[in-house]
């Protein structure tokens with residue numbers, strides 16, 4: 001998924017900080033910035049929003065339309081589902097979006113298709129169930145007439161949201177002219193909307209595209225811009241490289257830069273700065289004079305030289321200035337001495353042997369030095385600006401990728417991710433003798449994988465799983481390699497993680513995190529006494545969708561798992577689901593690529609019927625397998641249901657029951673009806689949407705993920721009696737900073 005935020009920056013710099021909120025070390029694969037026109041969306045300074053945009057009436061296996069079609073590179077997801085009572089219409093005529101008065105500049109390609117009401121109730125188009133139940137949404141509709149109407153005929157309609165007015169306006173469309181309606185008001189979700197033709201309308205209503213977004217206040221206001229500029233300049237000039245001097249200096253308050261304190265004003269200001277004993281060399285730069293809220297400045301015990309600058313006396317709030325223990329020279333500005341005499345300033349100047357204080361010395365060469373400082377400062381300013389622009393362009397052009405581990409000996413064929421790791425390497429190489437020790441001489445077998453046995457091991461007092469490649473199988477080695485190549489490259493909390501590997505001649509092993517609760521298949525089987533409750537099932541479905549969505553859309557090139565099944569979904573001690581076994585996985589360079597395979601892939605029961613017919617394997621094949629897994633979670637039955645005489649595929653069992661409208665009867669009887677009905681219905685709907693025999697009709701995992709999360713929200717709301725909770729957990733360490741200059745981007 002590609003979440004996007006629209007943000008109105010208060011200055012030319014945006015600081016982005018990823019914080020570990022207790023669920024793992026944060027990382028970012030790419031950050032892209034796009035300039036937008038401020039007039040487009042009703043959003044105030046400093047707000048944030050995530051949005052969904054849908055292109056209607058398009059029949060395509062593309063997931064979305066973006067740049068170059070969209071000049072602003074908004075992502076318009078192809079809304080594949082055709083509602084009851086509607087048809088797709090399109091035109092090949094030119095829609096001139098660039099010359100239109102409509103500032104939204106929708107891609108012509110998006111506007112050229114639409115859905116139109118049809119059938120018995122052809123005067124209304126309706127859409128229902130958007131959003132989860134907690135948020136308020138803004139809704140924008142986009143239209144363009146794409147049918148050539150005969151003289152005197154018109155298309156006229158009104159829009160209503162949640163059965164109430166949306167705008168009081170009657171809407172009529174002009175041929176091939178874009179019209180966007182985006183009022184500055186919000187609607188409670190889950191919501192539905194309908195577009196109804198008026199009595200006077202000669203034609204049914206249409207809709208070309210719509211957008212949904214929420215606006216949430218940002219948790220923090222950034223530090224005062226002038227203070228940020230000044231402290232960044234100080235950081236650069238003195239080459240201060242402290243781990244915590246990253247991101248915004250004052251916020252979040254928990255991650256305040258060491259040596260600073262800030263005011264608690266709504267726009268935080270830096271009020272104390274302690275750079276004592278920080279190996280600073282050179283002169284006291286003018287940037288200090290821009291920290292105008294500063295009350296306490298300690299620069300003692302460094303190697304600062306040059307004069308004590310006059311501007312320090314101009315800092316209006318400064319109450320303590322400690323310059324002891326440096327190599328400062330010359331006279332001390334009279335204004336500073338005056339302030340200290342009047343008791344307005346505590347001044348520390350001791351241990352500066354060349355300072356003419358308190359013993360005065362003769363004035364020499366002072367003018368020369370001053371001139372030199374001015375010219376030096378001017379040069380460094382120009383260089384700085386250029387550098388900033390250069391950085392911003394570099395980020396813009398070369399999607400910044402940060403990889404979490406260093407590359408290991410295992411050669412990576414397709415990895416385009418740059419090694420820019422400052423986090424310690426995750427994949428360690430182990431010798432065979434270490435593997436023997438870790439597994440206590442292969443003492444405990446905990447499973448069998450595609451290419452060998454899996455043993456329990458202990459590494460640094462934590463349990464691990466060690467998969468040993470059996471040297472006999474040729475096929476096994478290929479899978480071993482495929483798995484290793486993928487796992488050193490990807491990292492996600494819902495993919496089982498690789499701790500290390502051993503590659504010593506014939507002895508090859510992979511070491512994974514230990515998943516205490518085994519696999520989902522065991523958990524769902526009739527012999528297991530520990531029945532998963534509904535909430536746990538949906539949580540596991542969300543976990544799996546997250547892992548799969550990451551493989552499909554978060555990894556470049558895309559990874560298709562090709563063997564998703566309940567035995568490959570492992571559960572840790574907290575019952576979190578993680579996808580394992582990447583032995584059959586493939587990477588696909590292009591979005592549209594599909595793979596023609598002569599080699600059997602996948603497992604009976606989970607296998608995409610289209611693949612069985614054509615040998616074509618792509619992301620949508622994983623979506624099919626996911627649908628089967630979801631049905632297993634819902635029903636508690638395995639993909640292939642064993643009968644006394646013959647076996648039945650789970651779909652052949654569920655389809656007739658669903659068709660008869662008897663959904664309740666497919667839900668696992670072991671739950672004794674303990675689940676929220678809406679949540680269960682929704683889960684069945686999602687599972688159904690994943691398993692059409694034709695791949696193109698299946699949704700992308702990003703869409704599935706949104707839906708299954710909603711399903712979880714429904715269940716949680718039910719359980720907690722509408723209790724909103726966002727678990728922030730405890731904030732721990734690690735932050736990652738990316739800075740960029742927007743002004744440069746806007747060019």
Ligand SMILES: *[C@@H]1O[C@H](CO)[C@@H](O)[C@H](O)[C@H]1NC(C)=O
Nearest residue numbers: 259273274275276277278298
């Ligand atoms: C300033 O920093 C120095 C060195 O890090 C430290 O020893 C000193 O206690 C700090 N002063 C204050 C007031 O925090």
Ligand SMILES: *[C@@H]1O[C@H](CO)[C@@H](O)[C@H](O)[C@H]1NC(C)=O
Nearest residue numbers: 276300320322324346347348
């Ligand atoms: C200046 O700093 C030094 C060491 O950090 C300390 O001993 C001294 O008392 C400070 N002087 C003032 C005036 O704060």
